[in-house]
Amino acid sequence: MASRSLSPSSFRALRTLARAFRYGTLSELVGQRVRIADVESIPNVLGTLLRPAIGEEPAWKSPDHGTLEAALAKYGLVDATFKVSAHCVARLARQGGFIPLRELGMLTPSEDAQLDESLLLDAVNGFQAGDGFAKIFLCADEPPWRWAELEPSRGAVAARAMLDWKLPSGYLPRDFVVDDACVTNWKVVWCEKHFYL
DSSP states (O other): OOOTTOOHHHHHHHHHHHHHOEEEEOTTTTTOEEEEOOGGGHHHHHHHHHHHHHTSOOEEEEOOHHHHHHHHHHHSEEEEEEEOOHHHHHHHOEEOOHHHHHHTTTTOOOSOHHHHHHHHHHHHHTOOTTOOEEEEEEEESSOHHHHHHHSGGGHHHHHHHHHTTOOOTTOOSEEEEEEEEEEESOTTTTTTTTOOO
16 A cells, blocks of 8 residues: 655654554454354354454444445455454554554555555544454355356346345355454554455
């Protein structure tokens, strides 16, 4: 996201962010299989999964129901954010700095320095040091489009549902695998690491 030739004010903002940023992977959750029965149950299922790892009750923050269903229909994934206490982040996350930001793809140089600086400033301006988030990213064992291909009778109906960003009937219940999980104080920390549209 960040360019090699940032303005002095942008570099100061980035340095401030790097000092205040906290991030900790919840590695004990990565690789776990999770059964999801329907879209409505996802906040409870994931909250129950997170609770022992973080030691407190997480509160569902995002995405909204429509965005959640669209990501499931298009990619077979769940990218969820829960609100947690700043104390939880302080307990489970290490100080950030430039290296973790680089590892998360936030400091990858690109050819468009103007765009990079604009994105960087938006990200830094959205950062609040007192916030706490638990994030969890899951992938289906089989994305909806592949599931529809395997059974010709599902094809046309499933294709129409997915064009409307709705899950095809019968796709859930299904197992999902936790691909990543973390606690952080910056909710957009995965915008590069787990990029999808």
